[in-house]
Structure formats: structure tokens, C-alpha cells
Amino acid sequence: MDRWVTFAGIFVVFVLAGTGPLTGVDVTSASASTFGDGNATVTDVSVDRSAVSLSPGRFGTDVMYLRVPAASVTVHTVTDRPQLLYIVSVPGLGVRLVETQVVTGAGTYRLAPSDRAMPPGRADGRYDVVLSVRLQSFTTDRTVTRTSLTVGDEQ
Amino acid sequence: MSDATERRLAAAGWWCFGDRLGLVLWLGLVCWFGLTWRVGFFIQDTYAMGNTLVALADGQLHVTELRYSLTFGSQPGLYEYQGRAYGRNYGMLALAVPLVWALEAGATVVAPRLLLVWLWSGFGLLFVTQVAEFDRFDRDRTRAVGSLLVVSLFVVSVLTATALPVDRLAIVALQLSTILVAATAGLVLYRLVDRFHGRRAGLAAGATLGIATPVGFWATLPKRHTVVAALVFGVVYAFAVSRTREGNAALRARAGAYALAGYITWIHAFEALFVVAVLGAVDLLTTRDRSVRALAVVGLVLLVASTPMLATNYAISGNPAQPPRLLGGISYDAEFSPTPPETEGDGAAPERDSATPTDDGGATPTGNETVPGGQTNNTSDGGGATPPRVTPGVTATGTDSGGPAPPPVLDTIRAGVDTVSKFAGDAVVSGFAVLTQPERLWHIFVRSGTIPSVNYGTNNNEAIELAVLEAMPLLGALAVMPVLVGRRLRAIVDRSLPVLDPRDWRPVRKTDLLVVALGAALTVVYLPRLPLFSTLTVRYLHPVMALGAYGVWRVPAVRAGLSDTRWFVGSYLAGLTVALVVLLGGVGGLGLAVGEAVQYNALWNLAVAAVCGVAVVGWTVSARVSDRVVAVGVALSAGSTTASLLLSGLVYFRYGSYAFDIVRVLADALPVL
Numbered sequence: 001m002d003r004w005v006t007f008a009g010i011f012v013v014f015v016l017a018g019t020g021p022l023t024g025v026d027v028t029s030a031s032a033s034t035f036g037d038g039n040a041t042v043t044d045v046s047v048d049r050s051a052v053s054l055s056p057g058r059f060g061t062d063v064m065y066l067r068v069p070a071a072s073v074t075v076h077t078v079t080d081r082p083q084l085l086y087i088v089s090v091p092g093l094g095v096r097l098v099e100t101q102v103v104t105g106a107g108t109y110r111l112a113p114s115d116r117a118m119p120p121g122r123a124d125g126r127y128d129v130v131l132s133v134r135l136q137s138f139t140t141d142r143t144v145t146r147t148s149l150t151v152g153d154e155q
Numbered sequence: 156m157s158d159a160t161e162r163r164l165a166a167a168g169w170w171c172f173g174d175r176l177g178l179v180l181w182l183g184l185v186c187w188f189g190l191t192w193r194v195g196f197f198i199q200d201t202y203a204m205g206n207t208l209v210a211l212a213d214g215q216l217h218v219t220e221l222r223y224s225l226t227f228g229s230q231p232g233l234y235e236y237q238g239r240a241y242g243r244n245y246g247m248l249a250l251a252v253p254l255v256w257a258l259e260a261g262a263t264v265v266a267p268r269l270l271l272v273w274l275w276s277g278f279g280l281l282f283v284t285q286v287a288e289f290d291r292f293d294r295d296r297t298r299a300v301g302s303l304l305v306v307s308l309f310v311v312s313v314l315t316a317t318a319l320p321v322d323r324l325a326i327v328a329l330q331l332s333t334i335l336v337a338a339t340a341g342l343v344l345y346r347l348v349d350r351f352h353g354r355r356a357g358l359a360a361g362a363t364l365g366i367a368t369p370v371g372f373w374a375t376l377p378k379r380h381t382v383v384a385a386l387v388f389g390v391v392y393a394f395a396v397s398r399t400r401e402g403n404a405a406l407r408a409r410a411g412a413y414a415l416a417g418y419i420t421w422i423h424a425f426e427a428l429f430v431v432a433v434l435g436a437v438d439l440l441t442t443r444d445r446s447v448r449a450l451a452v453v454g455l456v457l458l459v460a461s462t463p464m465l466a467t468n469y470a471i472s473g474n475p476a477q478p479p480r481l482l483g484g485i486s487y488d489a490e491f492s493p494t495p496p497e498t499e500g501d502g503a504a505p506e507r508d509s510a511t512p513t514d515d516g517g518a519t520p521t522g523n524e525t526v527p528g529g530q531t532n533n534t535s536d537g538g539g540a541t542p543p544r545v546t547p548g549v550t551a552t553g554t555d556s557g558g559p560a561p562p563p564v565l566d567t568i569r570a571g572v573d574t575v576s577k578f579a580g581d582a583v584v585s586g587f588a589v590l591t592q593p594e595r596l597w598h599i600f601v602r603s604g605t606i607p608s609v610n611y612g613t614n615n616n617e618a619i620e621l622a623v624l625e626a627m628p629l630l631g632a633l634a635v636m637p638v639l640v641g642r643r644l645r646a647i648v649d650r651s652l653p654v655l656d657p658r659d660w661r662p663v664r665k666t667d668l669l670v671v672a673l674g675a676a677l678t679v680v681y682l683p684r685l686p687l688f689s690t691l692t693v694r695y696l697h698p699v700m701a702l703g704a705y706g707v708w709r710v711p712a713v714r715a716g717l718s719d720t721r722w723f724v725g726s727y728l729a730g731l732t733v734a735l736v737v738l739l740g741g742v743g744g745l746g747l748a749v750g751e752a753v754q755y756n757a758l759w760n761l762a763v764a765a766v767c768g769v770a771v772v773g774w775t776v777s778a779r780v781s782d783r784v785v786a787v788g789v790a791l792s793a794g795s796t797t798a799s800l801l802l803s804g805l806v807y808f809r810y811g812s813y814a815f816d817i818v819r820v821l822a823d824a825l826p827v828l
Contacts, residue, residue, distance in 0.1 A: 002295065005284055008302035012280075012309055016273050019313070020265040028268050028318040031812055032819070058745075059754040060604030061618040063611075067746070112827050115748035117616035 030081065035102045038080025038137045042144045044108075045133050047071045052088075052131075054123050054152045063117040066095060066151070070112035073133060073144075078103050082137035086111035090151070092127040093118065103135075126152040173346045175285055176354055177361075180345050182282040184338035184365040188374040189275050190818060191804025192334065194319065194327055195811015196223065197376045198689065203232030204377060205326045207242025212255040212325065216470055217241050222322055234482040236472050241479045245467050246421025247382045250336070254328035259321070268319040271327065271814050272312040279305040308817060315816040327814075329377040337374035340385035340701060341365045347392045348708050350399070351663045355717055360708040367793035368704055369626050369692035371800040375814075379422050380697035386422075387673060387698045389415040390434060391705070394669050398441065398662035406449055409438065410456040417460025424464065424478045426698075428579055429676045431457065437672050441657045441665040476571030579680070586679035599685045599693065600624060603757060606686050613688055617750035619807075624764050625757035626692035627700050628792040631764030632707045632771045639710070639775070667709065674699045674706075712774040716786035723786040730787075730794025734759065738802055743826035752807055752828055756799050760792075767792040 019027045030036075051069035071086045081102050088097040099113040111133075132146040172178040196202055205223040210216065217239040224230065233240045242248070261270045283301030287294045319327075341361040349357030364370050373381045390412045397408035416434050419427035438453075439445065465475035472482060589595060598606045603622040605611070611618060624630055646652040657665065681695040693700070707713055717723055741747055741755045770788025773780040805822045813819040 002284070002287075002298045004295075004299045004302040005280060008280055008306045011306060012273060012276050015309075015313060016265045016269050019269060021262075022264055026266065026318075027313060028266055028316040031317040031319075033812075057605075057618070057748070058751050059747075059758060060602075061748075061750045061754050062605035063616050063618070063750065065748050065751075067748070114828055117611075117748060117750055119611075119616055 033100070033102060034081065035083040035100075035137060036081040037139045038078065038082040039140050040075045040078040040082050040103050040135060042073060042075050042084075042133070042135060044074040045071060045145045047131055047147075049131070049147065049149055052129055052149060052151050054127075056120075057117065061117070062120055064120055064123045066090060066093065066116045066118065066123065068097060068113050068115060068131075070110050071099075071131075071133060072108055072110050074108045075103055076106045078105055080137070082135055082140065084109060084111060085134040085136055086113060087130075087132045087134065088113055089130045089132070090127050091130075092125070093123055123152065126150055172342065173349070174354075175288060176358055177342050177345055179282065179285045179289075180358060180361045181338050181342045182278055182285065184341045184362075185278050185334060186275065186282060187365060188334045188337060188371065189278075189814060191801065192330065192375040192814040193804070193811040194271075194323055194330065194814050196225070196326070197808065197810050198378065199225070199230075200232040201326070201329075201377055203230045203242050204244065204248065205329060206230070206233075207245075208248045208251055208255065208329050209325045210242075211245070211248050212252050212259075216245070216467065223326060234479045234484060236479075236482050241471055241482065243479045244379045244422050245479075246418060246463065247332075247377075247379050248329070249421070249463070250382070251325075251329045251332035251377075254331050255325050258324040258328050258331075262321050262324060266316075266319075267321055267324055267327075268316045268816070269313065271319070272309060272316065274331075275312075275815060276305055276309045279308065311820075312815055312817045315820050317812065317816055317819075319812075326377075330375050330814075333377045333381045334374050336385045337370050337381050338365065340370060340381070340388050343385065343388040343392050344701075344705060347388065347395055347666075347705065350395055351666075352708070352714060355720065356708055356714050359717055359723075360704060363629060363707075363793050364701065364704045366800070367627075367629055367796040368700060369694070369697060370701055370704075371797075372626075372692055372803055373694065373697060375804075378694065380694045382422055383419055383426055384698040384701040386415050386419050387430060387677075388701065388705075390430060391666060391670055391673070391702070394434065394438070395662060395666040398665045406444065406452060409442070409449070410453055412438070413453045413457045414460040417457045418463075420461045421464040421467065424480075425578060425582075425680075426677065428575060429680055430673065433672045433676045434669070437665070437669045441660065441668065443658050474567060474570065476567050476574060481574065582680040582683060585683035586681070589682035589685075590679075595686070598622060599682070602761065603686070604754060609686050610688050615749075617748070617753070619750055619753045620686060620688060620690055621692050621753070621757055622686075623693050623696060623700060625760050627703065628760040628764030628767060628796060629707055629789070630700070630703050631766075631768035631792060632710055632713050632789060633703065634768035635710055635712060635771045635775050636706075638772060663709075670702050670705055674702045710771060710775075712771045712785050713789055715774060715782045716789045718782045719786065722783055723790055726787045726790035727794045727797075730763070730791035731797050732794075733791075734763075734795040734798035735801070738798055739806075739826060742802075742806060742828060747828060749807060749828050752802075756802065756807075760795055760799060763792040763795045 017023075019025050048069040051067070053067045055065055055067060057063040057065055066088075068088045073084055073086075075084070081104060083100050083102045086099045086101075089095070095116050095118075097113040097116055099111040101109050101111050103109060127150065128148060129151050130146065130148045133144045135142055135144055168178070172181060196205075202223045202225060203218075206218045206221055209220055209222050210218050213219070218233060218241065221230070232243060234243065235241070258267075258270060265273060280302065283298060283305060286292060287297035287301065341364045344364050345357040345361030347357070348360040365374075370381065370384065393408050393412035393415060397405045397412065400408060412434060413431075416427065416431045419430055442449075464478070468477055468479070469475045471477075471479060595608070598604075598608075600623045603618065603620055603625060605618045606620065609620060611620075643652070647654060657668070660668075677699050678696060685693065685695060687695070737759060738752075738756055742752050745751075745755075747755060767788040770780070770785045774782070774785045805818075806825055806828065813822070
């Protein structure tokens, strides 16, 4: 065995054995979607309201899409692991999209829910849309911002 | 270790891998599949598979613990007999059992996430040491650079590692088993093509199977298709060996083919039936040895290889001829299954419309489907409560067929024959009927879009089901088949080629016959069920598409494209880059939704399939088309498929957590749908 490969192998084994259950040293962090207690101050929420739309699918997809813009949320003074929820609700279509993101530090977080497809003919009218951003943890739950608009064809 | 043991180990290794190139290919494919590996559940059937594997690793056939569950309710793929819940595809799960044990043992010393990192690094290091042995590389420098690279990847992986709960290790083992099997399929194809056309064509065939066909897509999604495809390649390879050898060596290889075909019965009896039937027919047609001894040997081997299946069925229902799939689905009021059972299954019962549609998308998991783009089936968020316990014994509401007394042998055989003739006969008859419906065939094989007959409700109405050619544009090369077949027929009519008894054909022709027959049979019997939701790359035809890769590399024009290796590899990398730019540009620039992105990708794949087809046909009919043109055509479609595989793993479909956090960190930089 060449010394480079031997060195690499020994290094790997050393790190693994040294960080396992036997030594009690845990180097793994909580998974990105695990939230817990804590709180944060939300200083800014920006959503491009005009980007909410109902439009037909492209490239051979015979569906109607409810397209929703991403929300950029700026937070400060974060403690522990709270999570942000960006909720797009269209009661007239029975649609409620929820995008979550765990907040681990100050900064701007982007929450981009996937567009929602609906069978053709389902979404022909005009519908009320409610966009809201919430901050949630095991110790707090509050709506940061809430705004409504309408989307779809004029009747 | 003594010299003799070492030599024996080395001999066993070379028996498996053939040569160093085979080993490098296998290691490389394992590392490649790991790149887009997500620990989690993409398809709902996998929950039942995972729970059955947990039971099997504990030495039980019936499910005793619902370790994996999306809701407290339905879990398609569980069957009920006398109050006990059973899974299916036991032959596939059996392969993963040793991995469960090994991983759980390893987790007592190493953190589960780091166990995966270690596996990947280990495979990477082995890959480096083997690549360094090739003459074209400077041995010491390759080892040094490679080791440093692996160590840096390892360090970054450790620094970014997130927790992986120990109870995920069974599903990890299941995914790891299909990764290893998919890499083995590439290895077997390498050895098969190597046998007829040399190492360069063999390597190209094995590599493209992993990076340019749906085999790469399904490697980490633990469904039976990967395993069946690999076993079918095994059958074809053993058959090819048996046609090139004489005497006992030929008989051994022949027996090997039947053994592998027999093993498929333990995974999926319906598919195995057709593999065995086709193998038997082609074998008898093309063999010179039809002696009683040979027939007795292969018959006995087939019986022995089917024994695990017969024994499992017997242990479950007392009837060796009744696979779990044919038992009743879990009933309504079973304690852990409050919603109607999903008897859709995916095989034995050839009915197309048994899926329960849900109008408002994937919120209620009644279909066996994915929730693309959603985080709903992210099962590794650690927030789950204690999994619900199954309480066997209170669920006996289904078919109650008396005590466990085994039925008489004759009855068993009669029942078995009835079952076979019912399902097999129906499938074949209705399969041929589908051949008269051009529009339906168009949607299955060429262009998907939103297919009128498919229920997309369970997939949030996203048109993510592809057609065969969209999923594997490399098959565009087979557009040349009419030309090649026509030439051959004309030669026979002109009498410039003698009509030969199939027994006197060259081994490669005999192997072609087996591949074509297997492909035709496995296609026809699934046609009645297609097109169908939840098949993504037409997964029911997965083994056929894998065999298609053999077909592609049998085309002389495609092999001619390899004459300038550098040019071919360069074209591939260029094709990959162009496809990545086009596809990511679409996702980022056009604001595509999941279904749109998949269909956009499908259209691009169709375009490159056309280029590939034109180049290959051009080379075949005209001397003015150079090898390099074919290389570009083939490499472009291969590169585009690689891009599709990468984007499927990193962008289109989100579920679970990446096996390697370094990939998660990198994928965060990509545009999202």
C-alpha cells in the first residue's frame, strides 16, 4: 500500500472512531428541517405581489398553474431554532401551500413554494389569495405579516 | 493472511469483476449513484418495503413494527394472511438484510451519518488505488492526488454532517443494496459487450448504463426494477458464456442462467415466469446439447433457485404457488390501515384502473406516489413520534382460509397452473391488443406530455411521467434497426447469406435473439398497464430499457463512434455541459414548475435522441458520415441523460435528506422550482 492511501485510510478511521457513540463526541448537527424552541425578530418581508398568477402549463403540461413568488424574510436576534412559515392560501380553490424554513442565525431567508398544478377547467374564475408569513417554535407562534389580493380572469 | 488464501481471494475477485477495468467501472458507478442519493421515501410503496425489511432483518416474514410511516394510515404493498401483515419482493429484501446488520453493527461505533460518509470515502479510495494502476497514469501521483481529494471530501462531509437517526439504517441498507446492484448491472453489461466487441465498447456500454439510462435514476430508489434488470443482464451474460464454451463449462454457464432466472421468482414471480419461459425457449432453440443430462441439470437448478420463493410462500400461506402479492390487501379496519387498501401493486394483477384518485393532490396518500416538490414526505426531520405499532391478530377480516394445513401437492400444482394461465394469458392477450392502439403506444414510447388516460391526481397533477425515449434518448440509436434488419433480410433473399439452423449461429447472434425475445416478452406483458401514473421513466419497462443499452452498443455505427476515444469523451462532456446550461437555464429563467421542468427536459431529450438517431442512421447508409459525427450524436444524448439524472436528483424532486451533506450544501446553490 502506498503511504498516501494508508495515510488517508488511517485518518478516516481515526476521525470516525473518535466521533462515534463510544467517545460521545457528536460532530453532526441537527438536520436542516428540525425546529425547536426559540424566537427571532423579523425586520423585513418582501414578496412580489404582482407575481401571483394563474396561467396554463407549458411544454405539454395540460394543467393550470397557480404560480406564487418567493418571499424574502430578513431576521435578527435569533435564539435557538424557530422556523419561518410562508403560507399561500386560496380558499376558493381549496389550495394552501406552506413553505417552511428553520432559522438558525440572522440574515435573509428565501422561501419559495412550488407552484401548484390544477386540472384544466378547475381554476377559471377570480380568486382571493392570502399571503402570510409566520414565525413559529415550540414556545411562540405569531403572524408576522398578512396580505391579500385577487388572482385570475376578470369575470 | 496466508498466500493461498490471498490468491484465492484475488481469484474470486477477478472472477466477479473480470479485470481491473471492471472493478474500476463498478466502484465508479457506486460513487456516482451516491452523488444524488437521498435517504428517504420517494414512492409510497417503499414504506412497506422498509418495514418488511426491518421484520426480515429480525428473522420474521410478517411486519411487526411500522418503523416507517407517512401517516397512521394506508401503506400500499402490505398483504394480509390470517391476521398478519406481509410485504412483497422478499428476494430483493433478502439482499439488503446483511447490509442492515452491518450498518446497525457499525452504528454502535460510528455515528450513522458518518458511516455513510465512510462508505463513500472507502469506495473513493479504492477507486483511486485501482485507477492508479493503469499504465496511462503516473501511479504515485494519481494516488497522492486522489487520496488528498477523497480526504478533503471526507473532511468537508464531516464538517457539514447532519444527524441521521439510527432507525433510518434499514431504509439506508435497502437503498444501498439497489445502488450496489445497479452498479453490478453496469459491470455485467461491460463483461457482456467486452466478450463480443472488446474492452473499449464494453466499458462504454457499462458506463452509459449507469450515467445515461434510467438505471441511474432508480439506483437509489429501492424498487424491484433495478434488481430484476441486473438479474436479467446476469441471465443474458451467463447465456452468452454458455454459447461460447463447450462441454461442462457451457453447461455450468447455462445452469447459471437458469439459476439467476429462478431467483427472479423470489422477487417478482410474474416477471420471472416470462424470463424463464423465454430463456427456456431460446436455449432449446440454440443449444447443441439437448441431452437428457443437460435438461435434468438445468431443470434441477431452476427448481433449486426457485426454492426460496416456494419456501417463503409456503411459510406465509401454506401454498408454495401463492406469492404474497396474490393474498388479499390489508383490509379496511386493520388497526394500522384506516384507509382502503391499495391493491394496485405493480405486477401480478394486470389491471390499470385500480388506483384511487384523490382530487386535491397528494395530501392523502392513497396512491403509491411521490409528492414532488413538497417536503411532506421528508421523513428525516426527526420530529416524528413513536411509530405506531402493528397489533397482529386483530386484523383478521380478509380471506380466512381455514387452518394452516398445507393443500395437497396436486391441488397446489393445479392452483399454480391456474394462476399462471390466468395472469400470464390475460397479460399477453391484452398486451397484443395494445399494439393496435398507435396513440397509446406513442404516449408510452415517444412523447408523454399530459397523457389523457393517466390519473395525475396522486402526483399533485404534475406531468412527471415520461415516455421511454424521453427517459433514455440513447435508444434513438436503435432507429437504425430497420436498415440493419432490411439489409440482412435482403442478403438472405439474395442467397449471399445462407439460412442457418439457429444452433449454428454465432454466439453473438444467439445472444441477440435472447435479448430481443426477452425485451419483446417483458414489453408486451406490461403494455396493458401502461401508460400509468407513478412510473416516471416507465419503470415497468426498466429491464427492457436496460437491455436496450445492450442493443445500442451492438449497432456497428455506435461502436464506430468510439474509434477516437478522446473525441467521444470530449463530446460527452460538451453534451453534458450544454444540457446542464439549457436545463438549468430553463428552470431558472422560465420559472418552471415541477411538471413543466420535467416536460421541458423531456423535449430536450427527444431532440437529442433525434440527433443521435440521424447520426447513427447516416453513418450506416452513407460513407460520407464520419465516425466523429456518430460520436457527437451518441455522446450528446448520453450527456443530456446524465444532466437529466443530476437534475432529477438535485432539483426536480425533493424528498428525504441527502445521504452526503456536502451534496446538500452544493445543491443549495442551484435554482429551485
